[in-house]
Amino acid sequence: KRLIPASTVTSICGYCATGCQLKLHLDEHGRAINLTPQAGYPVNLGMACPKGWQALDPLDSPDRATTPLLRNEAGEKVPVGWAEAMEAFVTRFKDIKEKHGRESVAFLSTGQIPFEEMAFLGCLFKFGMGFIHGDANTRQCMATAATAYKQSFGFDAPPYSYADFEESDVIVLVGSNLCIAHPILWQRVMRNQRNPKIIVIDPRATETAQAATQHVNLKPKGDLALLYALAHCIVRDGRTDAESIRRTEGYDDFVAFLLDYSPAAVSDRTGLSVEEIEALARTVSEPGKRVSWWWTMGVNQSYEGVRAAQAMINLALITGNIGKPGTGANSITGQCNAMGSRLFSNTTSMVGGHEFAYEDHREKVATGLGIPLENIPSDSSLAYDQILAAAEEGKIKGLWIVATNPFHSWIDSGRLAAMREKLEFIVVQDMFHTTESALAADLVLPSAAWGEKDGCFINSERRIGTLKKVREAPGVALSDFRIFRLIARAWGCDELFGQWTDPEAAFRLLRDLTKDRPCDITGLEGYEMIDRLGGAQWPYPAANPPVDQERRLFEDGNYYTPSGKAKLLFSPPAELPENTDSAYPFMLLTGRGTSSQWHTQSRTAKSDILRKLYPQDAYIEIHPADAARLRLKENDMVTVRSRRGEMQASVYIAPTVQPGQLFLPMHYPEVNRLTHSSFDPHSRQPNYKACAVALAKS
Numbered sequence: 001k002r003l004i005p006a007s008t009v010t011s012i013c014g015y016c017a018t019g020c021q022l023k024l025h026l027d028e029h030g031r032a033i034n035l036t037p038q039a040g041y042p043v044n045l046g047m048a049c050p051k052g053w054q055a056l057d058p059l060d061s062p063d064r065a066t067t068p069l070l071r072n073e074a075g076e077k078v079p080v081g082w083a084e085a086m087e088a089f090v091t092r093f094k095d096i097k098e099k100h101g102r103e104s105v106a107f108l109s110t111g112q113i114p115f116e117e118m119a120f121l122g123c124l125f126k127f128g129m130g131f132i133h134g135d136a137n138t139r140q141c142m143a144t145a146a147t148a149y150k151q152s153f154g155f156d157a158p159p160y161s162y163a164d165f166e167e168s169d170v171i172v173l174v175g176s177n178l179c180i181a182h183p184i185l186w187q188r189v190m191r192n193q194r195n196p197k198i199i200v201i202d203p204r205a206t207e208t209a210q211a212a213t214q215h216v217n218l219k220p221k222g223d224l225a226l227l228y229a230l231a232h233c234i235v236r237d238g239r240t241d242a243e244s245i246r247r248t249e250g251y252d253d254f255v256a257f258l259l260d261y262s263p264a265a266v267s268d269r270t271g272l273s274v275e276e277i278e279a280l281a282r283t284v285s286e287p288g289k290r291v292s293w294w295w296t297m298g299v300n301q302s303y304e305g306v307r308a309a310q311a312m313i314n315l316a317l318i319t320g321n322i323g324k325p326g327t328g329a330n331s332i333t334g335q336c337n338a339m340g341s342r343l344f345s346n347t348t349s350m351v352g353g354h355e356f357a358y359e360d361h362r363e364k365v366a367t368g369l370g371i372p373l374e375n376i377p378s379d380s381s382l383a384y385d386q387i388l389a390a391a392e393e394g395k396i397k398g399l400w401i402v403a404t405n406p407f408h409s410w411i412d413s414g415r416l417a418a419m420r421e422k423l424e425f426i427v428v429q430d431m432f433h434t435t436e437s438a439l440a441a442d443l444v445l446p447s448a449a450w451g452e453k454d455g456c457f458i459n460s461e462r463r464i465g466t467l468k469k470v471r472e473a474p475g476v477a478l479s480d481f482r483i484f485r486l487i488a489r490a491w492g493c494d495e496l497f498g499q500w501t502d503p504e505a506a507f508r509l510l511r512d513l514t515k516d517r518p519c520d521i522t523g524l525e526g527y528e529m530i531d532r533l534g535g536a537q538w539p540y541p542a543a544n545p546p547v548d549q550e551r552r553l554f555e556d557g558n559y560y561t562p563s564g565k566a567k568l569l570f571s572p573p574a575e576l577p578e579n580t581d582s583a584y585p586f587m588l589l590t591g592r593g594t595s596s597q598w599h600t601q602s603r604t605a606k607s608d609i610l611r612k613l614y615p616q617d618a619y620i621e622i623h624p625a626d627a628a629r630l631r632l633k634e635n636d637m638v639t640v641r642s643r644r645g646e647m648q649a650s651v652y653i654a655p656t657v658q659p660g661q662l663f664l665p666m667h668y669p670e671v672n673r674l675t676h677s678s679f680d681p682h683s684r685q686p687n688y689k690a691c692a693v694a695l696a697k698s
């Protein structure tokens, strides 16, 4: 039967931080029956990747959570009503709090829900329920970039606009497989009419590296040393920008530090020749050329990711490649609303980019939300890894997991099984009752998904866009926003949240709190205005509303630090937390394997079409020389073993990895049995990208 839509609405895609706008075609009951990419939206220009095209499929999955499930004394999860679910939630968490204090329960949330819901969760949990610790899975994706920007610029402020992809002469992608991780942004690169050099710095010959004009095939985690060597050459040869350097702090110390990082000094660490490094330094500092630096998880998910991100920021600052078209040190965010989490609820900041640590910020938030000042803690939360470590030690006894799946995605995931035994009560709030985390829960709260609720996401280029309800949630599932309202009432603190009547009311409340912060969006009236504008990049202050659709930060050379200058930050590269040896002779790289699957596949694997585009069982990439030495053939089954666990995978022989290296896509749950618990000391982001493993034919 041919379906003729009765009407259409627009909505931002709910997967990655590109933030494509989709046109949802509705039947006469307002129910989405199909979708197409929106041609007029300044982000995606009429394109969508396979995940976006199939975004409605997971909503119809038979394993949707349709009713609350509560584990009984026999250990089985049985359906219950919302009243019983709320009673269990409140009784168990209040009991734990009474016995063990306000640090004994924590939440783990997500970059996948609208920022109105994120902010509500953070405010409810800390100001209403009286706990302190909560973090989001943005710790696994963007914490490094957020920390790097905050330290260097004085605020978590990605400076760019997507138009910069089209306006650069030299595009340097570090640890970013843009082709498949952000396919629409790669299309923006392809639209560049300036005949750009596209340089990919990556230990693996990714799809992006193969499509680039140059692949810099360095050793795993040689990035920081290489970036310092590039700065060394640029300073030595006087290819710097004096005016831009005047807007920085710490230049003389940086120059002294760089003396130790000549190309010859880093050649062994990076696996690159002196000539290769010298040539690259000239390319990224060519006078009159617009150079842009871009990074994603290859940098962020590292034990020294903050310094690597800042090494790119430093390069942009000393060469004058910031605040101008086609330039920047640009973090491409992972999740659809990671930026929302960064600005509206994280471990150190609360709503509107305010800090728990500052009294005047706490006072402003208390007044704005109508909440007693004493309800707002001055302490920052533990970070994700510290929350899990505290649970392992028995200090945290209750965990509330919202729209994320740590039992699959967390590094060295075998440790979570031991942690599970220590926890007294786990609540998982999710659209599915079948994720690894939902299976471990004592209480499952069924939540509405993307497409079943309203709100806003903020994409990588700081653009706020709206999502729309175009389906009813199944069974008695509710939006996260409504679940938080139920919890506020059941906990006895709903009078504090009387203004949070619906997502748009919350948007207005939060908007007003951004006044005079770098992310000021007081000029945005509401959802209708955001749609009319084609999304709106922050800042969008009422006092001085912008006129351009695409804007970058720091055009005036002023940064958000107390001095108004950017800080040049650096420290010597550290040793790999786990290197290869005779027992574990291969370096394992992990990463995205396809544009058709998303993270732990909990949603995308529900689509028949997306499943056909990607192998359902794990495979491992191995170099032909290593395969020949181990007498392995294509599709042989192998056991991959680290000091922490093992898994099975089929062999895929390809020169995409270097000899001595292996690559596993992150989408399979077994992969994190292998990864090594190590973290960036500044951002606490996990180091997923490099650990030592052994390989044997099964």
Ligand code: SF4
Residues within 6 Å of the ligand: 013, 014, 015, 016, 017, 018, 019, 020, 044, 047, 048, 049, 050, 051, 052, 053, 182, 183, 184, 185
């Ligand atoms: Fe666009 Fe990302 Fe959605 Fe694909 S997943 S359609 S690139 S927002």
